[in-house]
Amino acid sequence: MDMKTFGYLYYKTRGYAHDDILKNAEITEEEYEFFEKNLQDVLKEIETLRPVAENIGQDFVRLTRYIYERESDQTLGVQRPDAVKARVGEIVSLPAIGTLTMPDMPLAKAIEQRRSRREYSQEALKQEELSFLLWASSWARDFRSTERMELTFRNVPSAGSRHPIETFLDIRRVEGIKPGLYYYHPIKHCLILYDNSEQIAAKIHEGCMFQEMISNAAVNFILTAVPYRTVWRYGQRGYRYLYLDAGHIGQNIHLAAEAIDAGACMIGAFLDEAMNEALGLDGIEEFVIYISSVGKKP
Ligand SMILES: Cc1cc2nc3c(=O)[nH]c(=O)nc-3n(C[C@H](O)[C@H](O)[C@H](O)COP(=O)(O)O)c2cc1C
Structure with missing residues (x-):
């Protein structure tokens, strides 16, 4: 739309x-x-x-109380969902986590100076900086897979460590990476090219209701939710956790951005239909939940 x-x-x-x-x-x-x-x-x-x-907000909170909980699919022995969705495409490697020089900004300073920053310089992000932002927000430091359970553990918390939030990157200015929409693979720590059509950047800008920081950003983090990963364990109450999980990711993007002399702005004002359409998502099994623009400070 x-x-x-x-x-x-x-x-x-x-x-x-x-x-x-x-x-x-x-x-x-x-x-x-x-x-x-x-x-x-x-x-x-x-x-x-x-x-x-x-009245949907009040109903949502009321009807996801524990009193309404039924046995979850996990308890009923329904096949576990994968920890990460399979996506195919051209792979773009990123500087490995172990090779990164971590910025030395004290945590208190990053917290203190965090602001929503909507203006950016034209400077491109370095690949190491992008890797660092992903390390802070989305990277899986551990992956466990058995027949009954598949889990990742990351630098952000997630209810039951289900990590239902996936990361897409609308790359506009990152050294050595051609602009386009990429998927970030949190276990392999690489990008997978998802859409490099000419219109994709404009579609995302429009989907975010033409908010300017989207077109000025070096990269836009587009977070999507795969609800069943959490609902499998927690039933409908799991929907609450999707938004909480996304919030943690947003804050780590903010703080990590400050540490590399960049800034971020979280974006909740977007057209769901337009954003889901741009990413080819059905809006039910997977949908855009939260967006963050990031760029170097002016
Ligand atoms: C859930 C959420 C959604 C937001 N959506 C937008 C948005 O669509 N556009 C925007 O310019 N800022 C957005 N913001 C940023 C807020 O406006 C900002 O955090 C607030 O004004 C406080 O300013 P500060 O972050 O600089 O402390 C959003 C923030 C949050 C937490």
Whole structure:
């Protein structure tokens, strides 16, 4: 879904008049006519679900209390999910973790000076710096695999060490790596090229509602959630943990960025449909959950 479609649906379902929809959604008369003709089902669905949406936050918290817990798939002996999703593509190696020179900024200083930084210099990130950011946020320092359980252990905590969050990188300025969308493999510590089409950068920018830091960043971390990895163990309560897990990753990106004279800004304002579409995700078994832009300080 692009911004125009979103704009049409947004204003239409709020009862705006024809002329105001054109103006606010920045669409032409032809586009309006097209949406009128083709989006009736979507409009109906939004109208039907609106009353449910009104209270979904409170219901979510109430209905994921332990009192509603049933036996989890893990307890029932359902086949365990893999710790990492298999993805194929051209592999790009990164400087190995063991070879990195760790920055010497004291932790207290990184915490103290952390800010959301939305402006960046044009300087490219070095591969060592990218490796360091990934070490802090996503790298798996240990991997255990048996028939009954598969786990990774990382520098961020995760409920049951399920680590349901996967990392994609929208690389724009990293020395020696061509721009494009990559998947980060946390066990192999390498990148897998996912999409290097010309439009991908623009799609991600639009999906983040044209927030400027996305296009100025050296790299955007796009975190996705694979809920079943956690739901397998915790049932519906597992959905709570996805967001908590993503938050830890975000904070480590922030602190690690400060340590290399860079800055980060977390992004929760994005169009789910547009971002999932850009990454080719179905929005149910895997969906974009959190984004962080990162770049060198101006
Ligand atoms: C969950 C979450 C979502 C956020 N989404 C956005 C966003 O979409 N755009 C943005 O500019 N900042 C976003 N931020 C950054 C906050 O605006 C920022 O953390 C807040 O204003 C406090 O400023 P500070 O981080 O510099 O202390 C987000 C932060 C969090 C934690």
